[in-house]
Amino acid sequence: EPEVTQTPSHQVTQMGQEVILRCVPISNHLYFYWYRQILGQKVEFLVSFYNNEISEKSEIFDDRFSVERPDGSNFTLKIRSTKLEDSAMYFCASSEQGAGYEQYFGPGTRLTVT
C-alpha cells in the first residue's frame, strides 16, 4: 500500500540554524500539507500546497518557513533561524484531490531545537 514517507525521523538543531524536513507524498497525489504537533498539544495546520503554490497558510507559518516541491516526488519544509518553540513533531500529508478527499499522513519528523 502506498504511503507518505518523511526524513529524517529525528532532527536536532541549534537555535538560529536552518533545517529542511523532507517528505515524499503518495505518487499520484496532487495536494500537499504540513502540520505540526508540539508535545502534548493538538495537531496544527501549517500550510497547504497545490499546483506549485501555497493554497493556504496559518499564522504559525511566518516568513521563516517555506515549502518547495523541487522535483516530481519530494515536498520540503524549510525553517530558517530556528527557535526553541519550533520544537515539535512535523507531519507531512497528501491527498489525491482537494477538499473532498482524505489526507494521508507520514510518520513525522521530530524536530528538537536546542
Next chain:
Amino acid sequence: DAKTTQPPSMDCAEGRAANLPCNHSTISGNEYVYWYRQIHSQGPQYIIHGLKNNETNEMASLIITEDRKSSTLILPHATLRDTAVYYCIVRVSYTGTASKLTFGTGTRLQVTL
C-alpha cells in the same frame, strides 16, 4: 468549519464495540464529518467520512443523525491496537481546492483486556 465536541476519554473492553460520539450542532449543509485517529505519536490516520448517510468500511462504521448535528464512530470489535486518540472533524468538501484539517483535542480511547 463547524466546531465539534467530543468526550475527552473513553474505555472499552477488547472485543466489544467502541462507540465514540461527536457533537457538531452547527454543521452546515456542505460540510462532511471526518474521523481520524492518532496512535501514540504517529501521524494521524484516516478512518472514515460521510455527509448524511451512514457509512461503513473495513475499519469502522459512521452513524450520522438525521439532523446531522451529531455522529457516532463505531469500532465493531475493538482490539488493543485501537487504543488511540480519535478526532471528529467537520470540513467543507469543494473539489479542486486544498482543505486543511482542523484537529481538536479528540477522544482518548483506551481498550483494555
